[in-house]
Amino acid sequence: MPRSPAHIVGGGLVTALGRGLPAHARALAAGLARPAVSPVTFMGQPLPFHFAADPRAEGASFQHMIETAVADALADAALPAAAVVHMGVFIGSTCLDLPLHEAAYAATYARGDVPAVKEPGYGNLARDIAARHAIRGPQYTLSTACSSSANALLYARGMLAEGRIDHALVIGAEGYNRLSLLGFAGLMLLTRAEYRPFDRARDGLVLGEGVGAMVLGREPRAGGAAIIGGATACDPSSPTSSSRERIAEVIADALDDAGVAPRQIAAIKAHGTGTPVNDLSEGQALLGIFGGSPPPLTSIKPALGHTLGACGAIELLCMLACWREGFLPPTPGFSQADAAVGLAPETHARGLGDGAMLCNFIGFGGNNTSLVLARSAGDERREAAPGERTPGPAASGTRGQA
C-alpha cells in the first residue's frame, strides 16, 4: 500500500474528563486521576470507575455519549452533505451494544417475559449511527478487545489510501456495564490501590467509559494531524497477554509503514494498562526498539480509566488535543520506576514539538496495534504564539530510561 496519511479533519470526545478536545487537554495537563465509585461491588468492596455520565441511566447515557461525540466530530469536520452521505463508518468497541442489552434485561428479567440480548447484532451501533446522520457509505464494526478502535482507524486509513472511500467516520465507543466491570474484577486485573502504569508497585487498572469520534480524510487541515502509519498483529501465545517480541514486531512494522525511524519519534503514548505483566512486555518491547534513550513516554489511562475498545480513538484524540497545545501529558500515579520494565513515564506535562508520535494499543487475544501520528504540514498552531497560554507547562519531568 502506498504511504498515505489519513488526516484527522474532525474530532469529538466524551469521557470522564469532559466533552471536547480543549477540555481534555486542560484536564490531562493537570495529571489527576479521579475515578468515581461504581454501584458494583466485588468481594464486598465497591469498584471504582471513570464515569462519563450518570450510571443510573446506563443505556441512555451510552447512546447519548455516542450521539454527542459523533455530532461534535461531524460539526468539527464541516464536510458538505454530499461527502457525509458517502463516508464510511468504522466502529471499534468491545462492549458494542452490551450496555443497552444489560440495562434492558436488568429492568425486565424478573418478569421472565423477555429473552436476554434481544435483536443481537454486532453491526447495530454502526447501523443506528449511520441512520441518524443519513450516512449511506459502508459500515465496518471491528471488535478486537482493547485494540478495537485502533484497528478501526488503521483499516479506515487503508480504505482511504486505496481510494475506496473519500472520508471515514471512525468511532471508539465503550459504555459502562456490570459485566465488564465484574469480569475484570474476577480476573484480578483491577487495582486495589491506585492506577499507576509502569510503576514498581502497579497492581492493575481502573475501567472507564467514553466515546471518541473522528472524521478522517485525504486532505490536511490546519491545526490537525494525520495517522501516517500503523500495523497490527496477533500474538497467539496467550489469550490475555502479549510477548515483548510480538509487541516489538508490531511497533517496528508501524514505524516502517510510516517511513519513520525510531529517532524521529518525538513521544510515545504507551498502552500502559498498569498490570504487572503487560507493562513489563510493553516496556521491554519499547526498549528493544528505541534502545537506551527512548523518547518521552506517557500513559493517560489513569486520568481517563481504561476505556477498552474505545481507547484507540479516545487516547489518540487526547494526544492530539495536548499536542495542539504543545505538551505531552503526564502519567498520573507513577512515582517509582521498575528496573525490570526499564522505562519511566513523564510525571509532569512537558513541551512537545515537531515529529511523530507512536501510540500503542494492546488487547486480549494477543491483539497488538501501533499507530504513528504526526502533525499535519501547514499546521498553524504547531508553535505557540508569543504570550499564548498553554495548559501544559513545558517543564521537564522524569523521562526516558529508568
Place this chain on the structure above:
Amino acid sequence: MTPLKIAAASTVLLPAGDAPTPLRAALKEFCAEPPRRINRMTELCLLGAHRCLRDLRPEPHCPLYLALTHGCVADSVALVQTVARGGLPMPVGFINLSSNMAGFYVASTLGIHGSNQAVAADDFSFECALELASLGRERGAQRLIGAVEECAWPLPEHHARLRLPAERALSESSHWLFVDHACAQPLATVQWVRRYDSAAAALAALARESWPDGGQLAVGAGLRGELGAWSAATGLAPLPPDDEFHSGHWTAHRICRFVETHPAPGLLHVSAGSHGCCAVYVTA
C-alpha cells in the same frame, strides 16, 4: 480492489435442533489437539477453518478476518443473565466473550500471527471481511477469511430474540476461504466487491456489465422477490433462494459453496440492506 485468488474453501451448515450439535468429535478430525475451555463460537471457527485448510499450512504472517453477525450470542446471553441475577462471570467465560478470541484460537492452532480481525456489518459482514482482506496493507500472499454464526439455546427464546416465527428453521454456520495469491491453480477468484447506494442503482450498473455464458446469479434476503428481474437484466441464471434455514451468512455460504464446487464460470451475488446494496463477483 485486488482480486482474491482462492486456494481452498469450506462450508459448514448445521441445522439447529433441540440441542446443540456436538462439535468436538468432528473438530478432532481436522484439528488434532483442539484447545480446551473454548466456547461454541470458537469450536465452530476451528472446525470451519481447519476443514478449509486440511493439509495446507499458512505462512506465519497470514492475516485472519472473521465475519460475524450476532457474534458470541450464547455466551452473551448467559453472562448477561448471570450478572443480572447477582452472579459473577467466570473468568474463562468472560475472556472467551471477546469477539477476537475465536480468531485467536484459530491463529494459535495454525501457528499464524498476522492481523486478527473480527468484523461485522448490519447486512454485509462477509462482504466487509472480503473488502478488508483485499486491502494492500497486509504483508504476504495469503489471507484466511471466515464467516461464523452460532445459535443460543433454548431455541424458542432464540426465535424471539431474532424476531423470527417459531416455525422458522435455524442454523449455525462456519464458512471459510483461504486466499493465496501465489497459488498457481486457484479454485476460484473473488474479482471484486462493489457497493451501490440502492438496489436500483446496482441493477442499472450491473445490467450494463458483460457476464460469462452460463454464469449464475444469487441474491440475498433483501432481493428475493426480485430475482427474476435481476436474472432478466443480467442474463445470469438464477440460483433458487436458500429458504430452508434462517442464516445470517448466506452470502458466505453461497460464495464458499461456489468455490468448493465451481458449477459455473462465474457467480454474481447481490445483497440489499439498510444502507444500500453490495455485490460480489466470483469466477471459477
